[in-house]
Amino acid sequence: MSVNHKVVFGIDEKMAKEILETALSTGGEFAEVYMENTTSEVFQMRSGKLSNANVSKVKGAAIRIIKDGMEVNCSVTICTPKVLLEKAKLLAGSFSDERKTEVLPFQEKKVELVVNPKRVRGDDASEEVQLLQKSTEGAFAYSSEIVQVIASIVKKEQHMFVFASDGTWQTDYRCNTRLACQAVASDGKDMQPGFSSFGRNQGMEMFEGFDASDFGKRVASDAVEMLHAEQMQGGEMPVVIHNGFGGVILHEACVHGLEATSVAKGMSVFCGKLGEKVASDIVNAVDDGTNLNAWGSINVDDEGTPSKCNVLIENGILKSYLVDKKNAKKMNHPITGSSRRESYKYQTTSRMTNTYFLNGTSTFEEIIANTEKGLFAKEMGGGSVNPATGEFNFAVNVAYLIENGKITKPVKGATLVGSGKDVLLRIDMIADNLSCGYGMCGSSSGSIPTIVGQPTIRVSHMTVGGKGGNA
Amino acid sequence: MELQKIIEKGLALGLEEVEVYANLSESNTLKLNDGALEAYDVKSLFGVSIRALYQGKMGYVYTETLEDEAVDEILQQLLQNIQVLDATEPEFMYGAGANYQPVPPLISDYSKYTTADKLAMLQKLEQDVLATSDKIKKVGYCQYTETSNQTEIINSKGLNLKREHSYISTFVGALASENDQTVMGYAGDINTSFKNLELDRLVKESTESALSQLGAGFVKTGNYPVVLKRDVATEILSAFSSVFEGNAALLKMTSLTDKVGQKVLGENVTIIDDPFYDDALVKVSFDDEGVPCQTKKVVDKGVFTGFMHNLKTANFFQTEPTGNGFKAGTAGSISTSATNLFIEEGNLSKDEILATVEEGIFVTEVNGLHAGLNPISGDFNVQASGFMIRNGKLAEPITLFVVSGNFYEMMNQVEAIGNDIEKRFVGVASPTLKIKSLAISGK
Numbered sequence: 001m002s003v004n005h006k007v008v009f010g011i012d013e014k015m016a017k018e019i020l021e022t023a024l025s026t027g028g029e030f031a032e033v034y035m036e037n038t039t040s041e042v043f044q045m046r047s048g049k050l051s052n053a054n055v056s057k058v059k060g061a062a063i064r065i066i067k068d069g070m071e072v073n074c075s076v077t078i079c080t081p082k083v084l085l086e087k088a089k090l091l092a093g094s095f096s097d098e099r100k101t102e103v104l105p106f107q108e109k110k111v112e113l114v115v116n117p118k119r120v121r122g123d124d125a126s127e128e129v130q131l132l133q134k135s136t137e138g139a140f141a142y143s144s145e146i147v148q149v150i151a152s153i154v155k156k157e158q159h160m161f162v163f164a165s166d167g168t169w170q171t172d173y174r175c176n177t178r179l180a181c182q183a184v185a186s187d188g189k190d191m192q193p194g195f196s197s198f199g200r201n202q203g204m205e206m207f208e209g210f211d212a213s214d215f216g217k218r219v220a221s222d223a224v225e226m227l228h229a230e231q232m233q234g235g236e237m238p239v240v241i242h243n244g245f246g247g248v249i250l251h252e253a254c255v256h257g258l259e260a261t262s263v264a265k266g267m268s269v270f271c272g273k274l275g276e277k278v279a280s281d282i283v284n285a286v287d288d289g290t291n292l293n294a295w296g297s298i299n300v301d302d303e304g305t306p307s308k309c310n311v312l313i314e315n316g317i318l319k320s321y322l323v324d325k326k327n328a329k330k331m332n333h334p335i336t337g338s339s340r341r342e343s344y345k346y347q348t349t350s351r352m353t354n355t356y357f358l359n360g361t362s363t364f365e366e367i368i369a370n371t372e373k374g375l376f377a378k379e380m381g382g383g384s385v386n387p388a389t390g391e392f393n394f395a396v397n398v399a400y401l402i403e404n405g406k407i408t409k410p411v412k413g414a415t416l417v418g419s420g421k422d423v424l425l426r427i428d429m430i431a432d433n434l435s436c437g438y439g440m441c442g443s444s445s446g447s448i449p450t451i452v453g454q455p456t457i458r459v460s461h462m463t464v465g466g467k468g469g470n471a
Numbered sequence: 472m473e474l475q476k477i478i479e480k481g482l483a484l485g486l487e488e489v490e491v492y493a494n495l496s497e498s499n500t501l502k503l504n505d506g507a508l509e510a511y512d513v514k515s516l517f518g519v520s521i522r523a524l525y526q527g528k529m530g531y532v533y534t535e536t537l538e539d540e541a542v543d544e545i546l547q548q549l550l551q552n553i554q555v556l557d558a559t560e561p562e563f564m565y566g567a568g569a570n571y572q573p574v575p576p577l578i579s580d581y582s583k584y585t586t587a588d589k590l591a592m593l594q595k596l597e598q599d600v601l602a603t604s605d606k607i608k609k610v611g612y613c614q615y616t617e618t619s620n621q622t623e624i625i626n627s628k629g630l631n632l633k634r635e636h637s638y639i640s641t642f643v644g645a646l647a648s649e650n651d652q653t654v655m656g657y658a659g660d661i662n663t664s665f666k667n668l669e670l671d672r673l674v675k676e677s678t679e680s681a682l683s684q685l686g687a688g689f690v691k692t693g694n695y696p697v698v699l700k701r702d703v704a705t706e707i708l709s710a711f712s713s714v715f716e717g718n719a720a721l722l723k724m725t726s727l728t729d730k731v732g733q734k735v736l737g738e739n740v741t742i743i744d745d746p747f748y749d750d751a752l753v754k755v756s757f758d759d760e761g762v763p764c765q766t767k768k769v770v771d772k773g774v775f776t777g778f779m780h781n782l783k784t785a786n787f788f789q790t791e792p793t794g795n796g797f798k799a800g801t802a803g804s805i806s807t808s809a810t811n812l813f814i815e816e817g818n819l820s821k822d823e824i825l826a827t828v829e830e831g832i833f834v835t836e837v838n839g840l841h842a843g844l845n846p847i848s849g850d851f852n853v854q855a856s857g858f859m860i861r862n863g864k865l866a867e868p869i870t871l872f873v874v875s876g877n878f879y880e881m882m883n884q885v886e887a888i889g890n891d892i893e894k895r896f897v898g899v900a901s902p903t904l905k906i907k908s909l910a911i912s913g914k
Contacts, residue, residue: 046559046722049557049558049559050555050556050557051559052531052556052804053530053552053555054530054531054532054533054552054804055533055545055548055549055552056532056533056534056802057535058535060516069507069509070509070510071509071510071511072510072511072513073512073513074512074513074514075513075516076514076516077518077535078515078517091513094511125552129555147723148723150722184724184847191726191847192845192848193724193845193847231850234873234875234910234911234912235692236692236913236914265504265611267609267611267646269653345514345516347512381842381843382839382841384838384839384841384842386838388611388653388655389653389655390653391838391856391870391871393842393843393853393854393873394839394842394843395842395843395852412850413850414852415843415852415853415873415875417871417873418871419871463871463873463912464873464912465852465853465854465872465873465874465875465912466852466873466875466910466912467850467852467875467876467877467909467910
């Protein structure tokens with residue numbers, strides 16, 4: 001679906017050219033205007049009752065000029081052509097050079113649509129409400145120990161328009177829908193939450209064939225299982241990280257350190273490592289923004305560049321960083337079509353889309369059978385990393401011990417920590433069961449939907465935190 | 472459009488009560504890299520949250536466009552959405568006429584200085600950090616932000632309140648490296664006076680932090696006495712502060728619901744929420760619903776005295792609102808939150824506390840609190856770095872270990888409380904804490 005920029009944003013080519021020419025009047029090398037008109041809806045059900053149905057409308061623009069590696073930006077809610085001209089002039093006042101760059105003729109690129117939502121909402125709210133009800137009922141029905149269920153559907157529908165002095169003239173339409181469910185289990189003494197989510201770049205058609213009741217049940221079963229689990233005993237050991245959201249290890253331990261935001265400033269442990277071995281030979285990883293209607297996919301990025309599949313690691317060798325227009329020049333690296341921002345309130349920069357390890361040649365069963373003693377991290381939680389030092393952490397939401405090649409008892413409270421440059425080299429087995437999880441990634445340009453994914457992998461040894469086994 | 476007109480339009484549509492919460496936020500940020508300005512960012516952001524009561528139910532919408540048509544459309548949507556909602560707990564709006572304790576304004580003088588002054592300040596800050604040691608290879612972050620915020624809350628019951636503040640935040644990150652090891656040390660300052668920015672402290676704290684981590688090794692897994700640096704104790708208190716909130720009680724997301732009046736923490740622990748606290752940067756006289764803020768001991772000598780409430784949660788639990796009805800961001804719904812929440816100081820300095828530890832761990836940084844904790848059970852497992860303590864003194868730096876514990880158990884095992892709460896803290900603060908024992912996972 002294309003966006004009529006004249007109707008939605010009130011800007012024609014003549015006005016656009018005038019704004020950019022004003023911005024470049026003092027020697028700027030590149031000028032860009034990003035505009036958006038976004039509607040978000042949240043439906044939340046608590047213990048079977050619809051408690052929230054909120055709508056938010058966000059509309060605004062950001063204008064930026066780049067010169068000699070410096071970026072000046074202005075984000076404004078009021079974004080009439082007059083205000084944009086004023087702000088272009090204000091920002092141009094940051095420089096005092098002669099005009100160097102002409103605005104190239106605008107040309108909208110033909111883009112193959114990888115995000116193509118069909119039915120943004122149900123005919124009335126009942127379709128959404130029914131999904132929440134089924135998830136809630138599924139969770140409560142699983143066990144009498146479930147004391148609370150909070151289910152929500154969040155939708156974000158975004159019309160975006162970007163034009164720039166390099167001839168960029170691009171509109172895009174995005175529609176993210178995410179169902180999430182949190183259940184709390186209690187035995188009267190302890191309380192334990194469980195959580196899961198399912199998201200796509202689609203409308204309500206994504207729920208065709210989706211079993212919401214089973215979705216709620218799985219969340220409840222995780223909460224109950226962990227309620228009765230023993231505390232993990234910490235130490236260093238082999239860790240088997242399961243497929244799906246387990247891919248958060250790639251996301252945190254490595255790919256944040258491949259984003260130009262860190263690399264261009266020399267603030268990543270992966271600086272200067274292109275073409276070098278950064279992972280064990282069996283590791284292949286991609287960031288692919290083109291998976292059809294996937295949660296992290298985009299037709300074009302927020303600079304108007306079509307998304308693509310970027311091979312990051314091939315047979316253990318680092319092949320690419322994630323790079324936006326500003327940093328491409330500085331890093332002498334191709335643009336990767338993954339410059340993203342939560343909204344006009346944030347400055348766009350290199351981010352992830354759908355990021356995952358590719359399948360290996362082992363099977364899940366072989367990996368478990370080959371592990372004498374270790375941790376099986378079945379469902380991962382969130383994590384964080386400092387790209388400059390490479391040190392990362394993440395929580396394990398559902399975990400089991402592996403003893404003598406078998407998965408034995410459940411354990412709770414496990415946290416994994418390590419250093420990104422070590423952990424990739426220690427991956428010694430990869431299964432053939434690639435699947436994906438649905439995350440929201442927070443960084444300097446805000447919170448954006450990303451897929452983390454992987455087949456089951458084994459890390460030969462890692463530090464696992466936990467408080468069990470102590471007097 | 473005048474905000475009052477939104478209320479009139481809403482009432483005309485049949486909504487029973489209408490409230491408008493408007494926020495204008497303006498900021499300028501300068502980021503320095505290698506001596507030159509790398510980014511200059513200007514923001515002027517405006518948003519309006521509208522909520523309304525209809526048939527005993529409360530609905531919320533948010534818009535950034537106040538043109539007639541857009542307002543009509545969003546009000547229509549508000550009415551439709553409320554009709555879909557199920558009736559849950561009774562909802563309320565606050566009227567005019569309350570007595571508000573006045574607070575000193577938080578107004579910065581930054582507009583008296585030029586961009587060149589601010590750039591020069593950052594350049595000096597960066598040079599001073601680099602000059603500290605050959606091992607400081609780079610200043611990873613060197614940035615300055617000035618922010619002004621104006622909030623207006625009006626409703627159909629006659630409430631009409633305004634709040635305004637402006638301040639400066641400065642942040643620096645020093646990167647040190649030696650023998651293939653890279654570490655970062657951070658420091659920040661929030662201030663109102665440009666001339667009195669604590670630049671020397673930023674240089675000292677960021678570089679000392681980075682340099683002291685060089686050569687960090689690993690710690691052996693086990694249980695140790697632990698001293699939490701005040702920043703770390705503050706982060707942990709902040710991460711668990713929701714357990715004392717009425718909204719968490721309503722959602723059954725806290726285990727304290729049936730423990731009001733009971734001893735839940737050690738008797739040496741008192742936790743206070745004080746909207747007027749002298750040492751806090753921000754003082755507030757009313758919450759986001761217009762209810763007067765008040766000082767209270769949330770935990771008094773270990774005894775949990777009661778939740779921090781908004782109008783809805785107070786009514787649900789049949790008690791009085793405490794002026795803690797706040798929202799996260801303009802677009803959010805009213806929830807509950809502390810104003811200035813802190814652990815009451817003890818009488819020992821940090822060094823006096825360290826001197827009581829024969830062998831233990833001083834935790835100076837934690838990461839991953841957003842994921843590695845369970846606010847319901849109180850369990851936490853977080854990545855940490857710090858130092859060994861030997862014979863009462865800081866010894867070798869240690870990194871990449873996990874500190875595990877339970878908030879309630881930990882706060883029942885506090886053996887010493889420092890006298891060193893940060894001045895001009897924002898939101899939450901703790902002094903240095905010594906904990907009898909926590910589980911440490913390392914090598």
